[in-house]
Amino acid sequence: MKLGFHGATTMPADLQMDVAATAHAGFTTLELWAAKVDRFLADHSLADLKALLQDHHVAPMTFNAIEFIAFRGEEFSVIKDRCRQLCEIAQAIGCRSVAVVPSPTPTWQTTWETIVAEHVAALQALSDIAGDYGIKLAFEFLGFGWCSVRTPRGAQEIIQKTGRDNVGMVIDAAHFYIGGGLLAEIEHLDARSIYTFHLDDVEDTSKEGYTDAARLLPGLGVVPLAEICARLKGIGYNGACSIELFRPEYWAWDPMQLAIKAKDAAIKVLSSYFEIEE
Numbered sequence: 001m002k003l004g005f006h007g008a009t010t011m012p013a014d015l016q017m018d019v020a021a022t023a024h025a026g027f028t029t030l031e032l033w034a035a036k037v038d039r040f041l042a043d044h045s046l047a048d049l050k051a052l053l054q055d056h057h058v059a060p061m062t063f064n065a066i067e068f069i070a071f072r073g074e075e076f077s078v079i080k081d082r083c084r085q086l087c088e089i090a091q092a093i094g095c096r097s098v099a100v101v102p103s104p105t106p107t108w109q110t111t112w113e114t115i116v117a118e119h120v121a122a123l124q125a126l127s128d129i130a131g132d133y134g135i136k137l138a139f140e141f142l143g144f145g146w147c148s149v150r151t152p153r154g155a156q157e158i159i160q161k162t163g164r165d166n167v168g169m170v171i172d173a174a175h176f177y178i179g180g181g182l183l184a185e186i187e188h189l190d191a192r193s194i195y196t197f198h199l200d201d202v203e204d205t206s207k208e209g210y211t212d213a214a215r216l217l218p219g220l221g222v223v224p225l226a227e228i229c230a231r232l233k234g235i236g237y238n239g240a241c242s243i244e245l246f247r248p249e250y251w252a253w254d255p256m257q258l259a260i261k262a263k264d265a266a267i268k269v270l271s272s273y274f275e276i277e278e
Contacts, residue, residue, distance in 0.1 A: 001238050001239065001240075001241050001270060001274040001275065001276055001277065002028070002029055002061075002239065002240050002241065002277050003027060003029070003241050003242075003243075003263070003266060003267070003270070003276050003277070004022070004027050004028070004029030004030055004031055004061045004240065004241065004242040004243075005018070005021065005022040005025065005027045005029075005030050005031070005242060005243060005259055005262065005263075006030070006031040006033075006064070006198070006242040006243055006244040006245070007030065007031060007032055007033030007036055007064070008031075008033055008064065008244050008245065008246050009243055009244060009245040009246075009250065009258065009259075009262060010250075010251065010255040010258060010259070011033070011246065011251050012251050013255045014036060014039065014040070015032075015033075015036040015037060015039070015040040015052070016040070016052065017255050018030060018032075018033070018036065018255070019052055019053060019056050019058050020056060020255075020256070021255040021256050021258070021259040022056070022058050022259060023056040023057060023058055024256045024259060024260070025256070025259035025260045025262070025263045026263060026278075027058070027259065027263060028057065028058065028059060028277070028278070029058065029059045029060070029061040029240065029242070030053075030058050030059075030060060030061060030242075031060075031061045031062045031063075031064055031196070031242040031244065032060050032061075032062070032063050032064065032095065033064055034063050034064060034065065034066075034086060037049070037063070037089065040052075041089075046089065046092045046093070049089070049092075049093055050092065050093045050094075053093060059094065060090070060093055060094065060095035061095070061096075061097075061196065061240050061242055062095065062096070062097045062098065062099050062138055062170075062195070062196055062240070062242075063086050063089070063090055063095055063097070063098040063099060064099045064244075065098070065099035065100060065101050065140065066079060066082050066083055066086065066098060066099070066100045066101065066126075067101045068101060068102070068103040068104065069100050069101065069102065069103060069119070069122040069123070069126065070102060070103040070115070070118035070119045070121075070122045070148070071103045071104075071106050071118050071148075072103070072122075076122065076125075079122070079126070080125065080126065080129060083098065083100075083126045083129045083130060084129050086098045087129060087130050087132070087133040087135045088133060090133065090135050091133040091134060091135060095135075096135070096136060096195075097135060097136040097137065097138045097168075097195050097196070098130065098135055098136075098137055098138065099137075099138045099139075099140050099170055099196070100123070100126060100137050100138065100139055100140070101139075101140055101142065102119055102139070102140075102141060102142065102147055102148050102149035102155075103118075103119075103147075103148055104146045104147060104148060105146065105147070105148040106148075110148070112154075115148045115149065116157060116158055116161060119139075119148075119149065119158045119162075120158055120161045120162050123137065123139065123158065123159075123162040123164070123167050124162055124163075124164060127162065127164040127166050127167050130166055131164075131166050135166070136166045136167070136168060136195060137166060137167045137168070138168055138169065138170045138195040138196055139155055139158065139159060139167060139168065139169055139170065140155075140169070140170035140172060140175070140198075141154060141155040141169075141170075141172075141175060141179065142172075142175050142179070143172075143174065143175035143176065143177065143178035143179025143180070143181070143207070143210070144175075144178070144179075144210070145208060147179075150175075150179035150180065150181075151176075151179050151180065151181040151182075151185060152169070152171060152176065152181050152185045152186060152189060153181070153182075153185045153188075155169050156169065156185075156188075156189060156193070159193060168192075168193040168194060168195040169189070169193055169194050169195065170194075170195060170196045170197075170198060171186075171194055171196075171197050171198065171228075171232070172197075172198035172200065172244065173197075173198060173199055173200050173201070173218075173223050173225060173228055174198070174200045174201070174202050174210075174212075174215055174223060175198075176223075176228065177202060177207075177222070177223040177224070178202065178207045178210045180207070183224070183227050183228070183231055186228065186231040186232060186234075186235065187231055187234065187235060189235055190235075191232075191235045191236040191237040191238075191239075194232075194237050194239060195239065195240065196239070196240045196241070196242065197232065197237070197239070197240065197241045197242075198241075198242060198243075198244040199218050199225070199241055199242070199243050199244075199266050199269065199270070200215050200216070200218060200223070200243065200244055200245055201215065201216040201217065201218050201219060201220050201221030201222070201223045201225065202214050202215055202216060202221045202222060202223055203216060203221055203222070204221070204222045212246035212247075213246065213247055213248055214247075215244075215245045215246050215247045216245070216247065217243075217245065217250075217261060217262060217265040218243065218262075218265045218266050218268070218269045219265050219268055219269050220265070225269050226269070226272070226273075229269065229270060229272070229273040229274070230273060232273070233273045233274065238274060238275075241266070241270065241274075243262040243263070243265075243266050245262070
């Protein structure tokens, strides 16, 4: 398994610090927070971005993310433009995928059939753009009550109906837990369609009251990480994994030390199930 750091874990830090912290902790990959890349490229070139990563021996894992891709109406042109922009950058720096996020459920009357159809149409259009650059789209379900796609099973149905070989899934442990995903759902997934696994944990709080501020270092919370990892291993998953934490308490820490703590915590959880690539 290729273990990486994540730019959301150190949100106030800039991209340069993210890359330096990633390398300092001994990670070899970084999931890029797209807004940080935007800020970097405001006064740097793509060549500078590529050099920054290469000089630290850090490979880009995924771009995170294009949010709320469905139910956009005339605004969908903005989503397509953003997809094209991120795919162009990804191609230039050797980043294999861009994460895309489902939309909030428009109303309580919106049917699942409508949700599926909207996301299939959006993913097909975006996959055409991404395909021109040789980039994959990683569809990440969210466990929040307001989100229209909350479980692996729901995401899998949409991906299968999209019918594109460059569209797959992100499984985030926290979102899996709060969204009510069943462990048995993982057993029915195709490991080849899982592009990234987000390793994180959450406080013992009501799922209805969950916010990303409740995330914890892996192993410190109530998410059944051992069971999730066992089932991912059981289907043959051995791909990318990043530690994605949005906790403001952690944002106040030294990014270098946070990256070390994140890697140590991740290895403790993962090492019983996966061989970690150095």
